[in-house]
Structure formats: C-alpha cells, structure tokens
Amino acid sequence: MFNFAFMRYAFAAGTAVAILCGVIGVFVVARRLPFMTHTLSEIGFSGAAFGAWIGWTPLQGMMVFTVLSALAADQLGISEQSSNHASDSVISAVSAFFMGLGVLFLSLSSQNASYATSILFGSIVGITQQNVWQILTIAIIVLGILALIYRKLKFDSFDSTGAETEHVSRHWMTLTFLIMVALSVSVAAQIVGALLIFVLLTLPSSAAQPFCRSVGGLIGLSIVLALIGTWGGLYLGYLTNWPVTFFIATIETVFYLLSLAYRKLNESA
Amino acid sequence: MSDQPLIQVEHLAMAFGTRKLFTDLSFTLKQGDFFCLLGANGTGKTTIIKLLLQQLHPTAGTISFNERLKSAADIGYVPQFRNLSGDYPLSIKNFISLKLCNSFTPWLSQREKQAVTKALQQTGLTAKQNQRLGTSSGGEKQRAYLAQAILNQPQLLILDEPTASLDQDAKYEVLETVQHLNQVSGMTIIFISHDWPLVKKFGQHFLELRAGSYISGSTTELQLKKEDENV
Numbered sequence: 001m002f003n004f005a006f007m008r009y010a011f012a013a014g015t016a017v018a019i020l021c022g023v024i025g026v027f028v029v030a031r032r033l034p035f036m037t038h039t040l041s042e043i044g045f046s047g048a049a050f051g052a053w054i055g056w057t058p059l060q061g062m063m064v065f066t067v068l069s070a071l072a073a074d075q076l077g078i079s080e081q082s083s084n085h086a087s088d089s090v091i092s093a094v095s096a097f098f099m100g101l102g103v104l105f106l107s108l109s110s111q112n113a114s115y116a117t118s119i120l121f122g123s124i125v126g127i128t129q130q131n132v133w134q135i136l137t138i139a140i141i142v143l144g145i146l147a148l149i150y151r152k153l154k155f156d157s158f159d160s161t162g163a164e165t166e167h168v169s170r171h172w173m174t175l176t177f178l179i180m181v182a183l184s185v186s187v188a189a190q191i192v193g194a195l196l197i198f199v200l201l202t203l204p205s206s207a208a209q210p211f212c213r214s215v216g217g218l219i220g221l222s223i224v225l226a227l228i229g230t231w232g233g234l235y236l237g238y239l240t241n242w243p244v245t246f247f248i249a250t251i252e253t254v255f256y257l258l259s260l261a262y263r264k265l266n267e268s269a
Numbered sequence: 270m271s272d273q274p275l276i277q278v279e280h281l282a283m284a285f286g287t288r289k290l291f292t293d294l295s296f297t298l299k300q301g302d303f304f305c306l307l308g309a310n311g312t313g314k315t316t317i318i319k320l321l322l323q324q325l326h327p328t329a330g331t332i333s334f335n336e337r338l339k340s341a342a343d344i345g346y347v348p349q350f351r352n353l354s355g356d357y358p359l360s361i362k363n364f365i366s367l368k369l370c371n372s373f374t375p376w377l378s379q380r381e382k383q384a385v386t387k388a389l390q391q392t393g394l395t396a397k398q399n400q401r402l403g404t405s406s407g408g409e410k411q412r413a414y415l416a417q418a419i420l421n422q423p424q425l426l427i428l429d430e431p432t433a434s435l436d437q438d439a440k441y442e443v444l445e446t447v448q449h450l451n452q453v454s455g456m457t458i459i460f461i462s463h464d465w466p467l468v469k470k471f472g473q474h475f476l477e478l479r480a481g482s483y484i485s486g487s488t489t490e491l492q493l494k495k496e497d498e499n500v
Contacts, residue, residue: 159353163370165348213358213360216375
C-alpha cells in the first residue's frame with residue numbers, strides 16, 4: 001500500500017489532520033460550537049469554489065473565507081458559548097447564503113461536477129506532496145498557538161464563568177480560537193470534505209467525553225479515535241476502492257454510538 | 270495592622286443614569302468577620318460586590334482597602350451562576366485546577382499540586398476529588414466552586430448566593446465549610462443571601478439594603494429586629 005506515493009501522502013496528511021482535529025475538537029465541544037464549526041466549513045466550500053474561479057487552490061480559498069468569517073462572527077457576537085434561537089437563525093441564514101454563493105462560483109469557474117464533489121466530500125487520495133506540506137505547516141502553526149494559550153483556553157472553555165471572574169480575557173481568546181477553528185476546518189475539509197467536517201472535528205471529542213475526567217485525557221483519546229478512523233478509512237478505501245470519507249464517517253459514528261451506549265448504561269446503573 | 274478594618278466604605282453612592290441604587294452607604298468590614306449582605310432583588314447587593322471587586326466605580330464616596338488586600342489574588346469570589354451541565358466531563362480536582370492558568374506548561378507544578386490538595390482538604394473534597402463534577406450533588410458542586418475560589422488562600426472570600434438552589438442539608442453542608450474557612454483558615458467572609466435562618470445561624474454582622482436606605486448591625490440584632498417586625 002505504501003509503495004504508492006499518493007497513499008503515503010494521504011496517510012501523512014490524514015495523520016496531521018486527525019491530530020489537529022482531535023485537539024481542537026475538544027475545545028469546540030466544550031465551548032458548544034459544533035454548529036458554528038459546521039457553518040464555517042460550508043463557508044469554506046464557497047471559498048474553495050471562489051478559489052476555483054479566480055485560480056487559487058481550494059485550501060487557499062477556504063482559508064481566506066473561513067478566517068474572514070471567523071472575524072465577522074466575532075464582531076457580530078454569534079460565537080458566544082450560549083447558543084440561542086436568534087443566533088441559530090443567523091447562522092442558518094449565513095450558511096444557506098454561502099452554499100448558494102459556492103454554487104454560483106462553481107458555475108462561473110466552469111469546473112466539472114467531480115470538482116464540486118471533492119470539495120464537498122473530500123478527496124484524500126488526490127492529495128499532493130505540496131498539499132501535505134501545506135497541511136503540516138498549518139497544523140503546526142495552530143497547535144503551536146494552542147500550546148502558548150493552553151491553560152487560559154482550557155479555563156475559558158471548561159469554566160467560562162470562572163474565567164470571566166478571574167479576568168482571563170475572553171474576547172481575544174474567542175477571536176484567537178475562532179481563527180484556529182477556521183484554519184482547522186480548512187485543512188480537515190481536504191480529508192473529509194466541507195460537508196462532513198463533524199466527522200473529525202466533533203465526533204471523536206464527543207465520543208471521548210464519558211471516558212475521561214481531564215482535559216489532557218480528552219485530548220489524548222480524541223486524537224486516538226480520530227487517528228483510528230482516518231487510518232482505518234484509508235486502509236479500507238484502499239482495499240475496496242470505496243470512498244475513504246465513507247469509511248472515516250462510519251468508523252467515527254460507530255465510536256460515537258458506542259460512547260452514547262456506555263453513557264446510557266452508566267446512567268441506568 | 271491587624272486591628273485595622275479590611276475594608277472601610279464611606280458615604281458610598283451608586284446610580285445608573287437617573288436610577289439611584291443607594292446613597293450615603295457606610296460600613297466597615299473587620300478582619301475575620303462573617304458579614305452577610307441582605308436585601309430584595311434589585312436593591313444593589315451585586316453592585317456592592319462589583320464595587321468591592323473594583324469592576325465598577327462609585328458615583329460618590331470612597332472604599333479603602335487594607336494592605337492585606339493588595340492584589341486581586343487576595344480576594345476569592347464565587348459567582349452566583351455557573352452553567353455546567355450534567356454531562357460535564359471534568360473531575361472535581363481537574364475543575365479546581367482550571368484556575369491555575371498563569372503558566373505555559375500543560376502540566377501542574379509541584380507547588381500548584383500542593384495548592385489544589387490544600388483547597389480540597391479545606392473544603393472536605395479530598396475523598397471525592399476524582400468524582401465527575403457534572404454528576405456531583407449540589408452541595409459538592411458548591412464546595413468545588415469554593416475550593417477553586419480559595420486556591421490562592423485569599424484574605425477575603427465573597428459568596429454570591431451560594432445556597433440559592435440547594436436543599437436544606439446541602440445548604441448546611443456548604444455553610445459549615447464556609448464557617449470552617451472563616452474560623453480555622455481565618456478568611457473574612459462576605460455572604461450574599463436571602464436565607465434569614467442561615468444568616469442568623471452562621472453570620473456575625475449584616476447589612477440589609479432596602480429601597481433607598483439600609484440597616485446594619487450584628488446578626489443577633491437582626492434576629493431581634495425581625496422578631497419585632499413579626500409582632
């Protein structure tokens with residue numbers, strides 16, 4: 001399997017993305033931002049389509065659109081942890097508009113349907129060596145920033161009231177985190193596609209919740225589950241020629257359902 | 270210095286626009302006191318706390334702090350509401366440690382671990398430190414919030430209605446822990462509450478805000494005054 005360069009690239013990129021999403025996902029879930037994250041990925045689709053129109057790579061287009069959207073969301077105050085119907089409606093409208101915009105850009109760029117499919121559902125085996133380096137660089141930058149603000153981000157994400165009381169600044173923290181999420185979404189979409197961002201950014205960290213009692217534990221297990229899904233998906237995709245994204249999504253969903261069952265069993269015990 | 274009050278409030282007034290919350294409010298908080306702040310909703314209890322925490326500036330009057338309250342770490346504060354759901358994953362110990370965020374290392378230093386151990390002991394949570402906070406009882410949760418607030422061993426501990434949503438047993442469990450911190454660890458307490466029996470049992474002095482005025486004194490006087498009102 002590793003005799004093929006495209007499989008080596010796919011494993012390298014998949015590993016970097018799984019580790020990045022495993023870590024960031026823990027904070028996305030703690031800050032109750034999965035829906036917001038999904039919206040960012042749909043905006044990312046529109047960015048990739050825009051890139052196709054003006055000659056950028058999908059990753060460049062996605063990064064520009066998602067980072068700008070993260071800044072806008074911060075300004076509009078829809079990134080707060082307390083979700084409500086009003087902010088959900090705003091997010092739904094933004095999401096719908098950008099998906100429509102994405103279709104327009106694709107039409108203007110006269111790309112074929114398979115290009116749209118690869119943006120929406122991922123194309124890990126089409127990853128090039130240059131893509132691998134880009135993904136690795138972004139993953140290292142995001143994880144480096146996280147290492148610098150780890151304790152403060154942990155406090156703000158897992159006890160926002162306490163962090164506010166202790167004057168652990170929340171605005172720059174929220175803004176920095178949203179940019180980190182935007183970058184993570186952009187690279188994760190290269191693997192699982194813009195429509196299935198939940199697969200790596202939310203499911204592994206949600207599945208880890210009932211088994212861990214520390215942030216370090218949650219991050220560790222979330223990375224392991226994301227890696228098993230990504231490696232398992234690549235291997236099964238290689239064996240069967242079926243889409244890798246299907247296998248990754250299935251494996252992560254099974255992990256999540258098992259975790260739900262464990263939680264229910266514990267509650268009834 | 271120990272005879273000096275911890276906080277001296279003189280002729281304090283606070284207004285938001287044209288709405289006056291209180292005027293000419295004066296009181297003294299002595300070291301080691303268990304001071305209870307009473308009053309109906311909207312009379313300005315939380316505003317006084319925000320003034321003491323220097324999050325607001327008074328319209329008039331002065332607040333003088335003893336040298337013992339020279340930094341923010343000398344005041345511990347337990348806010349009224351905390352939005353933690355039943356599936357909150359962290360253990361009590363890991364929740365308490367979240368406050369230790371002024372370091373770049375992802376793991377706790379020996380000194381930080383000792384601070385957590387001491388706070389767990391002071392709040393009687395040592396045996397429950399690995400229990401999930403989300404599935405802990407209301408009393409255990411409030412004691413965990415207390416433990417987080419006292420990690421730096423503050424001189425002054427401010428509690429904003431910590432017993433509001435608790436049953437009777439849990440209220441006593443929390444207040445006995447606070448009393449222990451007051452009597453054994455020497456922390457001065459400001460306790461905001463609506464619960465008169467708890468104030469009478471555990472408090473030493475009180476200040477009751479009323480619309481446009483206030484009364485203050487020792488809690489034994491409070492008992493007499495309330496009994497007089499009931500006659």
